[in-house]
Amino acid sequence: MSKYQLTLENRSIEWGTQFDIGPxxxxxxxxxxxxxxxxxxxxxxxxxxxxxxxxxxxxxxxxxxxxxxxxxxxxxxxxxxxxxxxxxxxxxxxxxxxxxxxxxxxxxxxxxxxxxxxxxxxxxxxxxxxxxxxxxxxxxxxxxxxxxxxxxxxxxxxxxxxxxxxxxxxxxxxxxxxxxxxxxxxxxxxxxxxxxxxxxxxxxxxxxxxNNAKGLRFMEQAHTEFLSKLLGKRMSHKALVQFAQSVLSSGLTTVGYGFQYHLGTILPASLGAFPTTASRYLLYWHPVWTIVDDNFDVSIPVSFNYEFQDYLSAPRSNAGDGRVVFQLDVPNQELENVHKAQLLTAGDQKNVVIQYRIQLGSNDFVVDLGQVFRGQRFMYRPTMNSKSVSGAHSEKKAHFKEHHARDILGTPGLITNEFGTHFISARGNHLILWALLGKLYPENVIILNSLSEEEFEAANSTGKGFGAKFLIH
Known part of the structure; x- marks a missing residue:
């Protein structure tokens, strides 16, 4: 049986066992x-x-x-x-x-x-x-x-x-x-x-x-709860996953960011796409068995959980001083050579955690896939021609600290800092960008499309308006 692959341009994410749903x-x-x-x-x-x-x-x-x-x-x-x-x-x-x-x-x-x-x-x-x-x-x-x-x-x-x-x-x-x-x-x-x-x-x-449940009426209760949250403007990613599990009759009692049911794997739709343009809340069905038991029973339903249910309590590390720069040279660091990422499962069937793994040179770097999705949902995009947000203090493009992606990925815990603007380049590699989104504390992370002066100026007035700010390109 072959591995399942999501391919975008010349890069791919690989995991599990692919199967044919057609028959x-x-x-x-x-x-x-x-x-x-x-x-x-x-x-x-x-x-x-x-x-x-x-x-x-x-x-x-x-x-x-x-x-x-x-x-x-x-x-x-x-x-x-x-x-x-x-x-x-x-x-x-x-x-x-x-x-x-x-x-x-x-x-x-x-x-x-x-x-x-x-x-x-x-x-x-x-x-x-x-x-x-x-x-x-x-x-x-x-x-x-x-x-x-x-x-x-x-x-x-x-x-x-x-x-x-x-x-x-x-x-x-x-x-x-x-x-x-x-x-x-x-x-x-x-x-x-x-x-x-x-x-x-x-x-x-x-x-x-x-009996007594014609067609799709088995989902009546879940449907009522879904509409209550949607029409009440209280919809969350977790609530969306919970409704999806009810629709697909997975029989799961726990709710994470995705799950496996009898006919495949459900994960956030952003996986395998460019983080900046991908959906942040929708889900996606994949014809893959992400996890099997010892008897190779591919139909087992499992929920995929965050490594840390509450990211506020996750271990953190300081990004360090970095390098104060006035012009970007964006060092290579072999980032362009990363063409494949893998998803690996950890834990038991009651608490399945999926790890996102990339190999950079001779080193393996692993982040929690759930945290990757969190980072993508919470990220900011520069609003061109935007005014400064309330409480924001605009900083000049020439005053920020540059960090190597390798250093960030190799530091334990979620990466944060107390103040300042910090810049990390993924060298246009979306696999590296995904890894960084799973590694940075997801509160003030801004994704840049370019290194233009206009983009940096827009980034200065984007985000929470206080605390350290991380820019990724």
Whole structure:
């Protein structure tokens, strides 16, 4: 079995054991529509199996086709799909998740709002495509679709005026209303379940058919808690990971910064990307077994924990005096020669810690992967043409202390200082930059795109406005 690799330009991060998820997708135990216990009627549910998002939309389509059949000549598929589109929109009267009106301006809120909008639009497009194919009508026939009938708990998803007139009119009635409620609710649950994941279209979801929990309703409680935090503007990275674990039915009771479940590994989406442009809060599914037990049971669920749950209490070291410089010479230090990083696991299955390892010359340097992600979430970027922040004291570009990346990485603990501006060059190597983000105390770290005077001036007015400041290029 081969190692899994994330490659960016000519550099890579390697770990675990790669596997092919393809053969598991779509292996369902039975059909979505089957005979109900009540003679003469039929029931619907997502059968046990492994799904991707598009598979779930396809298997929800029989509900919509049944509604159209039961409405007869009055059916208006366009109006029904427009209602779905309005429910999945992030603004408007019928929006179930009105993030556009909440003005979530923090980094987490912005990322999740963009996700919700994009996913909702895609699910609506897929729903329209599947409905136009009339797959359910061809597979089950009009008689079966006309006999589809089950009780659906009311979830208060708003109807458009056109759909309200349709479902409450002479052609509608309680049976078709409940089918439409279930259809809307399942797609709302699906949209929200996918929000944490950057590569949500690829991510596999294992569904076990459970009595009294149709389709995605197994995540109802976790979904309610997720929405409470999101709409209450109290969303955190930990809360996002916790919701992701609930969606993927990992059965984990502890929450870290990522986890392994039966179908792969979930880590922050920034891994393997450029830290300055990568997402800070979204997660990413990887087809890799990060950890296996002694019997090579690759399906074990594990949570990935920070080496120090509270970084405030982590051991610290002073960066030292460095070298006071007036012009940068940015020494090489062989940083360009680092082309690969490795992820190594430590601890037991109850407390798995992942180490980020690079080799620089003849020396190995290791930092906690969780702390790397912390550093990337908390880092600052210079705001060009920015004004000085409250309490900040601008320093001239010519007055700062330069440190070698090798010295910083080789010092124990998280690196900090009491005062001054400190500069470290990664020589444009994002693998080194990741390591430095995991090594520096994550409170006043600023990532530079260039060594221009304008960038340094912007960096002077960026950050907390007090204490030591670390600039990384």
């Amino acid at each position: 598991l997708i779509g292996q369902f135990t039975e059909k979505t529509i089957k005979s109900h216990e009540k003679k003469g009627s039929f029931d619907w549910n997502l059968p046990s199996g492994v799904y991707r998002a598009k598979d779930i939309v396809r298997e929800l389509n029989p509900l919509l086709e049944a509604i159209i059949v039961q409405l007869g000549e009055a059916a208006d598929s366009k109006a029904l799909l427009e209602n779905l589109e309005a429910n999945l929109a992030i603004s408007g009267r019928e929006s179930v998740l009105p993030l556009g009106q909440l003005s979530l301006n923090d980094m987490c809120g912005i990322e999740l709002t963009e996700q919700a909008k994009s996913i909702g639009e895609t699910l609506t497009r897929w729903a329209s495509e599947f409905n136009s194919q009339q797959r359910a009508l061809k597979e089950y026939g009009e008689v079966v679709l006309n006999s589809l009938n089950f009780r659906s708990h009311c979830d208060n998803h708003p109807w458009t005026p056109k759909v309200a007139n349709l479902l409450l009119g002479s052609a509608g009635g309680p049976a078709v209303m409940q089918l439409f409620n279930e259809y809307l609710h399942q797609l709302v649950l699906l949209r929200d379940a996918l929000i944490p994941f950057k590569n949500w279209e690829e991510m596999p979801i294992k569904i076990d058919e459970i």
